[in-house]
Amino acid sequence: MSAEARANPLAQFFLRNQGRLIHKWQHYFEIYHRHLERFRSRSPVLLEIGVLQGGSLKMWRDYFGEGVKIIGVDIDPRCRQFEDDATTILIGDQADPAFLGEIRARFPHIDIIIDDGGHTMLQQITSLGELFPHLQPRGVYICEDVHTAYLDEWGGGLRRPGTFIEFSKALIDALHAWYFAPAGEELDLYTTGTFGLSFYDSMVVIEKRPIEVPRVSATGKAVY
Numbered sequence: 202m203s204a205e206a207r208a209n210p211l212a213q214f215f216l217r218n219q220g221r222l223i224h225k226w227q228h229y230f231e232i233y234h235r236h237l238e239r240f241r242s243r244s245p246v247l248l249e250i251g252v253l254q255g256g257s258l259k260m261w262r263d264y265f266g267e268g269v270k271i272i273g274v275d276i277d278p279r280c281r282q283f284e285d286d287a288t289t290i291l292i293g294d295q296a297d298p299a300f301l302g303e304i305r306a307r308f309p310h311i312d313i314i315i316d317d318g319g320h321t322m323l324q325q326i327t328s329l330g331e332l333f334p335h336l337q338p339r340g341v342y343i344c345e346d347v348h349t350a351y352l353d354e355w356g357g358g359l360r361r362p363g364t365f366i367e368f369s370k371a372l373i374d375a376l377h378a379w380y381f382a383p384a385g386e387e388l389d390l391y392t393t394g395t396f397g398l399s400f401y402d403s404m405v406v407i408e409k410r411p412i413e414v415p416r417v418s419a420t421g422k423a424v425y
């Protein structure tokens with residue numbers, strides 16, 4: 202890890218970690234910090250799909266500070282043991298819309314969602330579809346390990362229809378629907394409620410924000 206990467210507070214926690222196992226790609230820490238720093242010490246509600254040994258839940262608690270509320274979701278009931286005063290563990294399948302509906306009903310306010318679950322196409326797309334609309338209007342949704350969209354055993358393949366990457370590419374069009382949607386057509390949340398999409402190696406970050414109809418203007422004097 203580079204000296205610059207080591208200066209990152211998440212990387213520092215990760216490198217110091219002698220406690221519960223954390224399983225993350227090293228380049229993720231810089232990306233998390235870039236998009237999540239504004240939530241530190243602001244008591245955010247974070248939902249992470251994929252608990253495994255519970256190590257990342259500890260890392261988030263350290264990073265966001267004492268007021269953070271963490272919801273860990275996993276299909277493996279052994280993860281229940283990682284529940285504590287700041288952490289609720291929910292056992293279920295991230296590809297099950299009914300389970301995700303129960304999460305929405307139980308937790309009306311969620312600021313950050315990190316999908317580090319099973320990484321199949323169905324899981325990633327279902328979780329995004331069910332949970333993104335529920336995320337707070339200025340929340341952040343992170344789907345990680347999206348390189349599985351290129352791997353056959355995960356249901357992926359280069360430019361294969363139905364992968365999370367192909368789904369995400371379509372969101373680029375949705376972000377720009379202001380410029381091509383027929384007049385009067387209702388625009389969806391990826392147009393009216395999305396500030397930006399960021400693509401990194403193996404990670405897609407979607408930042409929500411209420412968006413006004415884009416307007417172009419100019420100031421100053423023309424010189425030719």
Ligand SMILES: C[S@@+](CC[C@H](N)C(=O)[O-])C[C@H]1O[C@@H](n2cnc3c(N)ncnc32)[C@H](O)[C@@H]1O
Nearest residue numbers: 223224251253257275276277294295317318319
């Ligand atoms: C990569 S690990 C999570 C690592 C953890 N976030 C960390 O950073 O240490 C993936 C986890 O997703 C869980 N998982 C797999 N399929 C799932 C599903 N359909 N729904 C919910 N969780 C699932 C697995 O049981 C496993 O614990």
